[in-house]
Amino acid sequence: MKKNWWKIIAVVFVLYTIIAGFIFRVPAQPILHESIRNLYFHVPMWFSMMTILFVSVFHSIKYLSNSTIESDIAASQAAHTGMLVGALGLITGSIWARYTWGAWWVADTKLNGAAITMLIYMAYFVLRGSLDEDQKRARISAVYNIFAYVMLVVFLMILPRMNDSLHPGNGGNPGFNKYDLDSNMRMVFYPAVIGWILLVVWIFTLRVRLEKVKRKILFND
Secondary structure, eight states: OOTTHHHHHHHHHHHHHHHHHHHSOOOOOTTTGGGGGGGGTHHHHHHHHHHHHHHHHHHHHHHHHHOOHHHHHHHHHHHHHHHHHHHHHHHHHHHHHHHHTSSSSOOOHHHHHHHHHHHHHHHHHHHHHHOOSHHHHHHHHHHHHHHHHHHHHIIIIIHHHHSOOSSTTSTTOOOHHHHTOOHHHHHHHHHHHHHHHHHHHHHHHHHHHHHHHHHHHHHHO
C-alpha cells in the first residue's frame, strides 16, 4: 500500500475530475459557454503528454551515457504512452474547436504544431521498426528522440507565442488564468493536472513491465 499511494491519488483525482468536471459550476463566458469544462481534460492531457515525453527524452539521454537496455525500453515506452495521451489531446482539442471556433480543425499555429509534433514522433516509431540490431536501434532512436522533443518545445511552446494563435495565452491572447479560471474551476483543474499526469506515469510503468516480460519470454525461448 505504501508503494501504491500515488496510484490511489491518480484514481481518486481522475474520478473526481470526471465527476466534478461535469457537475461543478463554471463561469458563463461568451463563445466558450459550457465547453470550458473541456479545460479539465484537454489541457491536463497535454501537460501529461509533455511530462511523459520529457521522461522519454531523459531516458534517451541516459541511454547515450550508459547504453543499458532498460533505458531504451523506458524511452520507447514513454514515447508510446505520450503518443496515446497526445492523440486524446488532439481529439478533445478538435471537439473543443468545433464548438468554440466553428470547425473541427482551423489554421492555428498551435494546432498545426501539435499535428507536426505527432508526425515527428510517429517517425520515431518507424525508425525503431526499421532497425534490426538492438544497440544500433537504441542509439539512433535516442538521438532522434532528443531532436523530437526539441521540436515539440519549438512547435508547442515557442512558435505559438511568436505568431497569431487562437489558443488562450498564445499570440497575444489572455490565458485562462487571467479571466476565466475562477476559484471553482481551480478546485477541479489543479487536481485534474496532477491526476492525469500520475495516471499517464502509471500507464508508462505498466508498459515498461510488459515490455520486459515480453523480452524475457523471447530470450528464454
